[in-house]
Amino acid sequence: MVTEVRGFTDPQKEDYFRKSFRDEEQARRIISHIQTSRSLHIMCHIPVFCWITATVLENMFETRDGGELPKTLTEMYIHFLVVQSKVKKVKYDGGAETDPHWSPKNRRMIKSLGKLAFQQLQKGNLIFYESDLTECGIDITAASVYSGVFTQIFKEERGLYQDKVFCFVHLSVQEFLAALHVHLTFITSGTNLLSEPTTSQWSRPFRKKPELNHLHQSAVGEALLSPNGHLDLSLRFLLGLSLETNQKLLRGLLKQTGSGSQTNQETVEYIKKKISENLSAERSINLFHCLNELNHRSLVEEIQESLTSGRLSTKTLSPAQWSALVFILLSSGKDLEEFDLMKYSASEEALLKLLPVVKVSTKALYVDQYININKTYSKEHKTNMFNLLFITVFYLRLSGCNLSERSCEALSSVLSSVSSHLRHMDLSNNDLQDPGVKLLCDGLKSPHCSLETLSLSGCLVSKEGCSSLTSALNSNPSHLRELDLSNNDLKDPGVKLLCDGLKSPHCSLETLRMSGCKLSERSCEALSSVLSSVSSRLRHVDLSNNDLQDQGVKLLCDGLKSPHCSLETLSLSGCLVSEEGCSSLTSALNSNPSHLRELDLSYNHPGDSGEKLLSAGLKSPHWRLDTLRMDHAGEQWLKPGLRKYSCELELDTNTMHRNLKLSDDNRKVTHVTEDQSYPDHPDRFDVFPQLLCRPGLTGRCYWEVEWRGAVDISLSYRGIKRKGIGSDCLFGYNDQSWSLIYSDDRGYSVRHCGTGTPIMSSVSHRVSVYVDCPAGTLSFYSISSDSLIHLHTFRTTFTEPVYPGFWVCPGSSVSLCPL
Structure with missing residues (x-):
C-alpha cells in the first residue's frame, strides 16, 4: 500500500495566516512577504513551518519590533529560537520581559x-x-x-x-x-x-x-x-x-x-565556482538558496535584468547562468500555469536544465521541437527525468519530438505514479511504433493512471499496437475518454482488435478518431458491433478519409439503428459515399431513437436524391440531427485515397529566383549557375533559391512532387518576405511557412518557425502533400510502389490562403507530378 502525504496548498497557506491573525492588514502583509521569498514560500508547504512563521511574526508585531521581517530561513529559525527562550525565561523561570534571555x-x-x-x-x-x-x-x-x-x-x-x-x-x-x-x-x-x-x-x-x-x-x-x-x-x-x-x-x-565579510565573500566565490561546474538543476538551485542566505544575489540580478529587458539569449548562457534562470523562474512568486520551453530554447539541453521549472508547471507543457532523449541518457536517467518533468503536469504535448519506444517506457512510469496529475497527452508524429505503444499501455493499465485523452496520430501504430490498446481499454478502471489514432496503418485487422476493447464494460472511451487509417467496409462491420453493444459509451467517431464506400456505410448504419447506440457525431468526410450510402444513413436516422446530432458527408457524392433524402429528414421530428455537412459534393470525390483532392498547380515565374530554370512545360525547375533573364518583380526571391506556386489554396488539396538532390517542399502564406537574407525570407524559418526538407546526408526533416524535427523513414524521391485548410492540417507522405507512407502532420490554424513552394539546392531539381 502506498500512502501519499500532502502539505499545504497555496490557498491553504493563505487561509492559515488569515486565521492566525485577526488583523487583516497583518495577514495581508505576511502573505505578501512570504510570496516574495521563494525559500519561505516553499517551506510554508509544511504546516509546522507555517506555525513557526506565525509564532515569530506574531511576537514581532506584539513587541512592535521595527526591524524588517525575516527574509531567509536562518533568520526565521533564529527568531523562533529567541522567542522560545523568552517564553521559557518568563513562564518557567519567573523572569521579566526585559531580562537577558540567554541565561x-x-x-x-x-x-x-x-x-x-x-x-x-x-x-x-x-x-x-x-x-x-x-x-x-x-x-x-x-x-x-x-x-x-x-x-x-x-x-x-x-x-x-x-x-x-x-x-x-x-x-x-x-x-x-x-x-x-x-x-x-x-x-x-x-x-x-x-x-x-x-x-x-x-x-x-x-x-x-x-x-x-x-x-x-x-x-x-x-x-x-x-x-x-x-x-x-x-x-x-x-x-x-x-x-x-x-x-x-x-x-x-x-x-x-569578526571576519565575516571576507570569509563570506570567499564562500560565495567557492559556491559560484561550484555552480559553474554544470551540476544537476536540483543541486544548483540549493546553492542559489545558499547564496540567498549569504545575501549575495549578483548572478541572479544579472539574469533578471536580461529577462526584464528582453535581451536574454539562452544560446550563450553559461552553466551558472542557466542555473540562475531556473532559480529566477522558480522564485518569481507567480504560479507557472503554462510553461513554454520554446520561449527559452528549442533544444534538449534547455529542457534538461529547466526540469525543475517544468515540475512546478501545473497546467500545460508545450515541447514542440526535436528532443532526442534516447541518444545520450541512460535508461534510469530518462525514467527519472520524465518523472521529474511530468509528475505534476496536467496537459502534455510532445508532438514531433522524435521520441521512440524507450521514451514510452519512461512515460509509462509517469502514468503509473500515484502522484501523477497527467490528464491529457499528445504524442502525435513520433516514431513510437507498436512496441512503444505496448510499453505505454502498461501505464494505462495502472490503477493510478488518470489519463483522459491520448493522441497517437502518426505514430506508426498497426495491428499489434491496437492489440495492446485493447488490453489497456479492458483494464479496470480505464479513465481514457478520447483516443486519436489518425494517420496510422491500422487497417481492418487492427480495428477489429480495437473494437473488442471498445465493447468491454470497463472501457470509458467516448471519442475515437481514425482518419486516414486505410480502413474498408470490414472495419465498419466491427464498429457496428460496438455501436450495438449495451456497454459502448462511444459518442464521437471520425472515420474521414477512409475508403469505406456505400457498403461500409450500410454496415455502420446497422449499428446506428440499435437502441443501444448513443453516437452523437459521425464524420464520413471523403469516404467515397454516394446516393446508396445516403439512403442507408436516412434509414438509420429514421430509426427510433437516434442520438446522432452531427453528420459530416463533405467531399462525397450524395447526388440529388441523397441530398434530398437527408435534407428532408432534417425536418423530421424523429431526427435529432442539427448539423449536416454536404459541401464539396460531386462525382470527382469518388476516387480512392487522397488523390481525390488533387489540384492543378502552376509554378509562379514572378516569384522564381534568377538561378532557377524552368523546363518540361513549366512543371520542372532546376537550380543552375547562370542567371535567367526574368524581369524585375517585387514578388521575386532575390537571395534564397525559392519560388511559390499558384493558385492560393483554401480547401482540401493534394499534390505530388519528384526531385533530385536537396530540396525543401513547402507551404507558405503569400506575405513571406522576398528580399534579403533574413529568416523571414526562408521557408520553414518563420511563422509564415512550413517545410519538408531532404538532403542526402540527413534524410528527411520538417521545419516551422526555425524549429526542425528529423524524420526516421526510408527515402523516396517522390512525395505527396495534403493540406486541409479548414481543419488546419498539413501532411507529408513518401510514395513507394504507389502507396503513401505518412511522414509528418503539422497542426495549425490557417488564417489566409496558402501557397505551395520550393527551395532548390544548386544542381538539384524538383517537378510537379501529373495526376
Missing part, C-alpha cells in the same frame, strides 16, 4: 540540544532514547523538564512499549540546531565536525589557524555528494549563521567571528 542555564540547554540534533542527524535518527540524551550530557531526570519547558522545540512521546522516546517537533528544527552545533563547535575549538573521519571519530581539528570558509567548503562538498539532498537545509542554516546580522540576533549565545 547560563538556557545556553547549556540549547548547546546540549544542538549536540543531540547533530549526532542523531548523522545517524539518520529522528527518534531518540534516554541513552542518546545521556550521551549528550542531558540528565535523564531533567529530560521531562526539557520536554515540558521546550515543548515548542523538543517533545517527549511514548513508544510502543511505554519507553520514553524523544523527538524534535520537525526535522527542520533538528537541522537548524545541528547546524548551530557545528558552527559553535568550530568557533570555540576549531574542530570541523563535517570533515571526513580519519579514525573512528567524526571530527578532526585544523592544524593551522581555523578558517570558517574551510568549514563552509566542507559543508558544501558534503551536501553536493548527498544522493538525496538530505543535507541541503542544514547547509543553508550553517552558511546563514555566519552573517554578522544573524550573529547579533544570537548575542549572548553565539560568539561573533
Whole structure:
C-alpha cells in the first residue's frame, strides 16, 4: 500500500495566516512577504513551518519590533529560537520581559540540544532514547523538564512499549540546531565536525589557524555528494549563521567571528565556482538558496535584468547562468500555469536544465521541437527525468519530438505514479511504433493512471499496437475518454482488435478518431458491433478519409439503428459515399431513437436524391440531427485515397529566383549557375533559391512532387518576405511557412518557425502533400510502389490562403507530378 502525504496548498497557506491573525492588514502583509521569498514560500508547504512563521511574526508585531521581517530561513529559525527562550525565561523561570534571555542555564540547554540534533542527524535518527540524551550530557531526570519547558522545540512521546522516546517537533528544527552545533563547535575549538573521519571519530581539528570558509567548503562538498539532498537545509542554516546580522540576533549565545565579510565573500566565490561546474538543476538551485542566505544575489540580478529587458539569449548562457534562470523562474512568486520551453530554447539541453521549472508547471507543457532523449541518457536517467518533468503536469504535448519506444517506457512510469496529475497527452508524429505503444499501455493499465485523452496520430501504430490498446481499454478502471489514432496503418485487422476493447464494460472511451487509417467496409462491420453493444459509451467517431464506400456505410448504419447506440457525431468526410450510402444513413436516422446530432458527408457524392433524402429528414421530428455537412459534393470525390483532392498547380515565374530554370512545360525547375533573364518583380526571391506556386489554396488539396538532390517542399502564406537574407525570407524559418526538407546526408526533416524535427523513414524521391485548410492540417507522405507512407502532420490554424513552394539546392531539381 502506498500512502501519499500532502502539505499545504497555496490557498491553504493563505487561509492559515488569515486565521492566525485577526488583523487583516497583518495577514495581508505576511502573505505578501512570504510570496516574495521563494525559500519561505516553499517551506510554508509544511504546516509546522507555517506555525513557526506565525509564532515569530506574531511576537514581532506584539513587541512592535521595527526591524524588517525575516527574509531567509536562518533568520526565521533564529527568531523562533529567541522567542522560545523568552517564553521559557518568563513562564518557567519567573523572569521579566526585559531580562537577558540567554541565561547560563538556557545556553547549556540549547548547546546540549544542538549536540543531540547533530549526532542523531548523522545517524539518520529522528527518534531518540534516554541513552542518546545521556550521551549528550542531558540528565535523564531533567529530560521531562526539557520536554515540558521546550515543548515548542523538543517533545517527549511514548513508544510502543511505554519507553520514553524523544523527538524534535520537525526535522527542520533538528537541522537548524545541528547546524548551530557545528558552527559553535568550530568557533570555540576549531574542530570541523563535517570533515571526513580519519579514525573512528567524526571530527578532526585544523592544524593551522581555523578558517570558517574551510568549514563552509566542507559543508558544501558534503551536501553536493548527498544522493538525496538530505543535507541541503542544514547547509543553508550553517552558511546563514555566519552573517554578522544573524550573529547579533544570537548575542549572548553565539560568539561573533569578526571576519565575516571576507570569509563570506570567499564562500560565495567557492559556491559560484561550484555552480559553474554544470551540476544537476536540483543541486544548483540549493546553492542559489545558499547564496540567498549569504545575501549575495549578483548572478541572479544579472539574469533578471536580461529577462526584464528582453535581451536574454539562452544560446550563450553559461552553466551558472542557466542555473540562475531556473532559480529566477522558480522564485518569481507567480504560479507557472503554462510553461513554454520554446520561449527559452528549442533544444534538449534547455529542457534538461529547466526540469525543475517544468515540475512546478501545473497546467500545460508545450515541447514542440526535436528532443532526442534516447541518444545520450541512460535508461534510469530518462525514467527519472520524465518523472521529474511530468509528475505534476496536467496537459502534455510532445508532438514531433522524435521520441521512440524507450521514451514510452519512461512515460509509462509517469502514468503509473500515484502522484501523477497527467490528464491529457499528445504524442502525435513520433516514431513510437507498436512496441512503444505496448510499453505505454502498461501505464494505462495502472490503477493510478488518470489519463483522459491520448493522441497517437502518426505514430506508426498497426495491428499489434491496437492489440495492446485493447488490453489497456479492458483494464479496470480505464479513465481514457478520447483516443486519436489518425494517420496510422491500422487497417481492418487492427480495428477489429480495437473494437473488442471498445465493447468491454470497463472501457470509458467516448471519442475515437481514425482518419486516414486505410480502413474498408470490414472495419465498419466491427464498429457496428460496438455501436450495438449495451456497454459502448462511444459518442464521437471520425472515420474521414477512409475508403469505406456505400457498403461500409450500410454496415455502420446497422449499428446506428440499435437502441443501444448513443453516437452523437459521425464524420464520413471523403469516404467515397454516394446516393446508396445516403439512403442507408436516412434509414438509420429514421430509426427510433437516434442520438446522432452531427453528420459530416463533405467531399462525397450524395447526388440529388441523397441530398434530398437527408435534407428532408432534417425536418423530421424523429431526427435529432442539427448539423449536416454536404459541401464539396460531386462525382470527382469518388476516387480512392487522397488523390481525390488533387489540384492543378502552376509554378509562379514572378516569384522564381534568377538561378532557377524552368523546363518540361513549366512543371520542372532546376537550380543552375547562370542567371535567367526574368524581369524585375517585387514578388521575386532575390537571395534564397525559392519560388511559390499558384493558385492560393483554401480547401482540401493534394499534390505530388519528384526531385533530385536537396530540396525543401513547402507551404507558405503569400506575405513571406522576398528580399534579403533574413529568416523571414526562408521557408520553414518563420511563422509564415512550413517545410519538408531532404538532403542526402540527413534524410528527411520538417521545419516551422526555425524549429526542425528529423524524420526516421526510408527515402523516396517522390512525395505527396495534403493540406486541409479548414481543419488546419498539413501532411507529408513518401510514395513507394504507389502507396503513401505518412511522414509528418503539422497542426495549425490557417488564417489566409496558402501557397505551395520550393527551395532548390544548386544542381538539384524538383517537378510537379501529373495526376
